[in-house]
Amino acid sequence: xxxxxxxxxxxxWCTSAGADLAGTSRQKYAPNIIGLRVMCSSRVDPxxxxxxxxxxxxxxxxxxxxxxxxxxxxxxxxxxxxxxxxKMLIKDIGINEKRLRLEWISAAEGKKFVKVVNEFTDxxxxxxxxxxxxx
Amino acid sequence: xxxxxxxxxxxxxxxxxxxxxxxxxxxxxxYPGVAHIEDYKYMCSQPxxxxxxxxxxxxxxxxxxxxACSPNLHEETFRKASKSAGINPYMCEIxxxxxxxxxxxxxxxxxxxxxxKIIRSIIEKTKYDEELKPIEIPITKKALVIGGGIAGIQxxxxxxxxxxxxxxxxxxxxxxxxxxxxxxTFPTLDxxxxxxxxxxxxxxQHKKIQLMTxxxxxxxxGFVGNFKVKIKKKASYVDFDKCTGCGICTEKCPSKxxxxxxxxxxxxxxxxxxxxxxxxxxxxIDKDNCIYFKTGKCKIxxxxxxxxxxxxxxxxxxxxxxxxxxxxxxxxDLYEKANMEExxxxxxxxxxxxxxxxRMLSASGSTDGEIVRPSNGExxxxxxxxxxxxxxxxxxxxxxxxxxCCMYSAKHAMLYKHRVPDGQAYIFYMDVRTAxxxxxxFYQRVAEEDKVIYLRGKVSKLYSEDGKVVVNGVxxxxxxxxxxxxxxxxxxxxxxxxxxxEKLVNILKIQMDKNGFLxxxxxxxxxxxxxxxxxxxxxxxxxxxxxxxxxxxxSAAASMVSTIFSRKKLYHDPLTAGVxxxxxxxxxxxxxxxxxxxxxxxxxxxVVEVNEGLCEGCGACSSACPSGAxxxxxxxxxxxxxxxxxxxx
Numbered sequence: 001x002x003x004x005x006x007x008x009x010x011x012x013w014c015t016s017a018g019a020d021l022a023g024t025s026r027q028k029y030a031p032n033i034i035g036l037r038v039m040c041s042s043r044v045d046p047x048x049x050x051x052x053x054x055x056x057x058x059x060x061x062x063x064x065x066x067x068x069x070x071x072x073x074x075x076x077x078x079x080x081x082x083x084x085x086x087k088m089l090i091k092d093i094g095i096n097e098k099r100l101r102l103e104w105i106s107a108a109e110g111k112k113f114v115k116v117v118n119e120f121t122d123x124x125x126x127x128x129x130x131x132x133x134x135x
Numbered sequence: 136x137x138x139x140x141x142x143x144x145x146x147x148x149x150x151x152x153x154x155x156x157x158x159x160x161x162x163x164x165x166y167p168g169v170a171h172i173e174d175y176k177y178m179c180s181q182p183x184x185x186x187x188x189x190x191x192x193x194x195x196x197x198x199x200x201x202x203a204c205s206p207n208l209h210e211e212t213f214r215k216a217s218k219s220a221g222i223n224p225y226m227c228e229i230x231x232x233x234x235x236x237x238x239x240x241x242x243x244x245x246x247x248x249x250x251x252k253i254i255r256s257i258i259e260k261t262k263y264d265e266e267l268k269p270i271e272i273p274i275t276k277k278a279l280v281i282g283g284g285i286a287g288i289q290x291x292x293x294x295x296x297x298x299x300x301x302x303x304x305x306x307x308x309x310x311x312x313x314x315x316x317x318x319x320t321f322p323t324l325d326x327x328x329x330x331x332x333x334x335x336x337x338x339x340q341h342k343k344i345q346l347m348t349x350x351x352x353x354x355x356x357g358f359v360g361n362f363k364v365k366i367k368k369k370a371s372y373v374d375f376d377k378c379t380g381c382g383i384c385t386e387k388c389p390s391k392x393x394x395x396x397x398x399x400x401x402x403x404x405x406x407x408x409x410x411x412x413x414x415x416x417x418x419x420i421d422k423d424n425c426i427y428f429k430t431g432k433c434k435i436x437x438x439x440x441x442x443x444x445x446x447x448x449x450x451x452x453x454x455x456x457x458x459x460x461x462x463x464x465x466x467x468d469l470y471e472k473a474n475m476e477e478x479x480x481x482x483x484x485x486x487x488x489x490x491x492x493x494r495m496l497s498a499s500g501s502t503d504g505e506i507v508r509p510s511n512g513e514x515x516x517x518x519x520x521x522x523x524x525x526x527x528x529x530x531x532x533x534x535x536x537x538x539x540c541c542m543y544s545a546k547h548a549m550l551y552k553h554r555v556p557d558g559q560a561y562i563f564y565m566d567v568r569t570a571x572x573x574x575x576x577f578y579q580r581v582a583e584e585d586k587v588i589y590l591r592g593k594v595s596k597l598y599s600e601d602g603k604v605v606v607n608g609v610x611x612x613x614x615x616x617x618x619x620x621x622x623x624x625x626x627x628x629x630x631x632x633x634x635x636x637e638k639l640v641n642i643l644k645i646q647m648d649k650n651g652f653l654x655x656x657x658x659x660x661x662x663x664x665x666x667x668x669x670x671x672x673x674x675x676x677x678x679x680x681x682x683x684x685x686x687x688x689x690s691a692a693a694s695m696v697s698t699i700f701s702r703k704k705l706y707h708d709p710l711t712a713g714v715x716x717x718x719x720x721x722x723x724x725x726x727x728x729x730x731x732x733x734x735x736x737x738x739x740x741x742v743v744e745v746n747e748g749l750c751e752g753c754g755a756c757s758s759a760c761p762s763g764a765x766x767x768x769x770x771x772x773x774x775x776x777x778x779x780x781x782x783x784x
Contacts, residue, residue: 007782020205023234031240031249034782036256036775037206037231039710042728043754043770051776056783071666072753073646073730082758114239 004058004124008035008117009044013071014106015063021110029114030121033061040064041102042075046086049100053090054132059099059124061116066104076104094135096127137262138170140196141254142187144178144203146233153237155247159202162251168262170194179209184216191220198222198261202230202254223266225709225769230257252782259777264769269706270747274360276700279304279458281352281639284312285682286464286674286689288334293693295343299700302456303338304366305348309413310335312466316396318496318504320682321546322577328412328499335414349419353453355642356732358749359669360459360705368452371419373406377444380408380416384436384445392424394501398491400509401501406436406445411499420445460669460696461643463653464689465636467675470525470629474532478524478626483599484510486624489543496550506554508622510602515622518551519606520544520562521594525629527565533629533650538679540627541568545578547625548587560587561619563594563608571681590617597624630679644731645670653677663692668751671695710768711750712757716742718764725756725765734765 010016016037022029038044041064049060062083064076079102087097103116143159145151156174163172171194175183178201187199199222201213206229214224232250240246276299280291283305291303303310315335317327338344347366354365390405403409405424408416426433427447437445469488472481479486485508487495494500495507508515522540525532541564548560567589569575581587594608603620610617632651640647645665646654653672656664663671671692674685699705714734719742726734726743733749734756736742743765754767763772 005783007779016205017207020207020231020234023205023238026238028241029239031242031245034249034252034256035235036778036782038754038770038775039767040753040755043758043767043775045758045772045775047772048758048775048779052779052783055780057779068646072751072755073644073666075730075753075755078728078755078759 002125002129004032004121004129005056006033006059006061006121006124007052007057008033008061008063009041009048010035010037010063011041011065011071011076012037012039014065014069015041015103015113017107018063018105018109018113021107022113025110027110027114029117032121033117040070040072040075041079042072044079044082046082046089049086050090053095053099053130056132058127058130059101059120061120062100062102063105063113064102066106069106095130098123098127099130136168137197138195139168139198139200139258139261140187140190140194141169141172141200141202141258142178142190143172143174143254144183144201145174145176146204147176150203150233150237153240153243153246154232154250155243158247159251159254163254163258166255166258168258170196178203179212184212187213187216188220191217191222196222198226198228198264200228200230200254200257200261202232202250202257204233205229205231205235225267226261226264228257228261228264230254256778256781259781260769260774263771263774263777267709267768270709270711272358272360272705272707272748274699274702274705275362275457275459276300277302277456277458278460278462278696278700279362279364279456280462280464282312282464282466282674282676283307283310283348284464284466284674285314285331285334286466286676286685287312287462288338289686289689290462290464290673290693290696291338291344292334292341293690294696295341297693297697297700299343299697301344302458303344303346304350304352305346306351307409308349308371308407308419309409309415310338310346310348311410311412311414313490314682315410315412316398316490316497317493318498318500319546319550321542322571322573324546328497332412335412339414346415347454348415352639352642355461358731358746360699361748362458362461362669364456364458364461366454366456368454370422370449370451372422372445372447372449373418373420374444374446374449375415375417377442378417379442380418381441382408382418383439383441385418387435387439389433389435390424390426392421397494397501398488400491400494460671460699462671462673462692462696463639463643463645463665463676464673464692465633465639465676467630467679468633470532470631472626472628475524475626475628477595478521478597478624479599483597483604483624485515485599485604485622486597486626488626488628489540489547492547492625496547506551506623513622514555514558516555516558517619517621518548518558518560518623518625519594519604519619519621520548520560520625520627522562522564522627523593524626533631535650535679536568537627537630538568539630539681541566542571542574542577542681544625544627545581545587549581549585552585552587560585561590562587563590563592565591565593571683592617630675632676636676643667643670663688663695669699707748708752710752710770711745711747712752712754712765712767714743714745715764715766716740718762719743720762720764722761724759724761728755728759730755
């Protein structure tokens with residue numbers, strides 16, 4: 001079975017804490033994902049995401065606080081705008097937009113974190129390997 | 136190249152059982168930049184920390200990576216240890232291989248490979264971490280408190296008694312707030328004014344407190360320790376320096392209008408103090424109801440004033456002040472009866488809300504403490520109290536519990552029975568919530584000794600008929616339909632944040648929840664802080680609460696303020712984003728995305744400048760900057776791209 005490489009960017013305050021909660025609750029999820037902790041999802045530059053695809057990522061997950069709960073008031077709104085636009089752009093260059101996923105996962109949502117990671121891994125598995133060089 | 140030490144923690148078996156630690160050590164031993172690698176059973180223990188310190192000195196390490204639990208747990212611990220061994224704490228980074236690796240996977244081989252990648256990515260970050268120092272911020276040791284109810288009064292007094300200056304701003308002509316309107320307070324039946332007015336006087340006389348009534352906050356800029364506040368002093372048309380509060384003007388004023396303080400039950404004059412114990416006890420002219428302002432003729436107050444204090448030319452004034460902290464204690468308003476169509480929509484005279492009933496009960500109210508029907512002045516013999524009016528009704532009104540209604544409705548029914556012993560009181564309820572010291576005992580007294588009839592059910596409808604208010608409800612315990620021909624109905628309408636809170640929220644750039652209550656930084660552990668540093672919350676502005684809880688929170692807010700003021704300087708996390716002036720084109724994009732107004736275009740230099748005190752370090756500007764000029768400290772594009780490549784390698 002194809003095992004995709006997935007990279008994730010978690011904000012420190014919500015999604016990374018949600019991932020920690022999944023761990024503390026000993027919930028299990030697909031190991032394909034490796035997370036990178038930033039202060040806020042708004043620190044994730046579209047260039048970082050393109051760079052990830054270029055370097056072999058089959059899927060990229062961005063996790064932030066729910067709208068209205070951002071530790072930095074409106075950072076996640078910037079993220080929302082950027083990811084929406086970037087999804088259109090990657091589609092144009094031939095990357096399935098489903099390879100890029102944005103989720104709001106709070107520090108209390110360990111279960112949601114697990115669900116999202118498993119779902120996303122399965123989805124990317126179905127979509128298959130990203131052959132960036134062909135793009 | 137930096138010499139990096141990697142310390143891998145077993146966490147007993149928490150990590151070691153799922154991650155093959157010897158394999159990790161072998162794998163990373165020759166990784167570029169790694170000068171030393173070592174594993175230990177419990178890295179966070181004192182021997183573990185001592186080991187790290189020893190190796191830092193021995194191997195002359197420049198950076199440290201601890202592969203262990205979540206940074207949320209021990210980042211601080213390890214940074215302190217690193218600092219004590221002589222390296223900059225920001226050169227110590229945590230690789231989370233427990234919560235985000237060993238605890239969530241079941242295949243040891245895969246988990247080990249994942250742990251190695253996680254650690255490598257953090258090594259890459261550490262290689263390019265820069266030495267950072269907390270940013271020092273001076274403090275203006277003066278506190279602003281917004282709202283002069285019991286929450287604001289308590290906050291102001293506590294801060295002032297700690298020796299710091301306070302500015303207390305109140306929008307109405309007197310401090311006292313809702314508590315000043317109450318008759319007696321549950322569960323001890325203390326007279327509200329008797330316990331409140333001494334505190335009001337203390338505020339007025341306190342050398343450290345500057346009282347600004349009839350004033351509103353118009354603008355706030357700056358940050359913790361250094362806020363700049365613009366306060367609008369509304370025109371009172373009375374020179375407070377000359378006025379002695381003798382009251383002759385009020386006595387002679389010919390214009391009468393319903394009294395807000397008495398909840399429209401009685402009248403007040405156009406030049407007025409809201410109530411006899413008002414602080415300051417000096418009148419203001421209500422322009423909308425003043426005959427002179429309406430017709431250009433009258434000025435009786437000016438003629439009768441013995442001190443020449445009336446000044447019709449007075450203009451509103453904007454005062455700019457510098458303060459170090461802000462406490463928001465703006466309280467509540469009751470949900471308008473007009474919103475309750477099913478309960479007459481505010482059109483039936485004998486259907487009143489709880490505060491109006493308080494004014495009726497109060498000895499200083501317009502009825503001198505007598506309970507009367509507003510429609511005809513007669514004593515009501517059948518009184519219905521309805522709880523949860525607009526509260527706990529997510530479909531139609533507010534979803535939350537207003538918290539105080541169970542107790543005050545019980546108190547209302549009791550006080551009614553004390554004054555009209557041959558009358559009957561009914562309380563319609565969904566639940567009776569009496570969590571509080573002495574509250575349950577109070578409720579039992581009301582139900583048993585005062586023979587108040589509690590009916591478990593909601594009132595579906597009420598309407599006016601033959602001079603009575605017909606109340607239709609169901610007693611869900613007996614299953615019977617109930618119809619009561621009431622003389623008076625008292626609605627325990629929901630507590631909502633004070634009208635106009637949205638404007639203040641925007642001015643302060645703090646957050647509120649969907650019901651308008653101010654959001655605390657953490658619902659359990661930081662309940663008196665807002666999410667903006669230096670802005671604190673007290674009282675019902677944050678959530679519905681009773682007087683003891685309000686005073687508790689106000690005291691806590693004051694203590695937070697004193698904690699800040701007790702320091703010489705404040706220190707700010709240096710994970711801020713700067714500007715590389717050589718790269719910045721002055722496009723202004725970062726200015727627009729900054730949630731804190733920390734970035735500003737210097738049009739002379741053509742580059743953006745950063746106020747580090749305001750920057751909270753989200754990094755939104757770093758990703759928005761098209762030229763890479765706005766790099767967030769220790770989260771640079773270079774670092775993140777290297778981490779990405781390492782994870783995917």
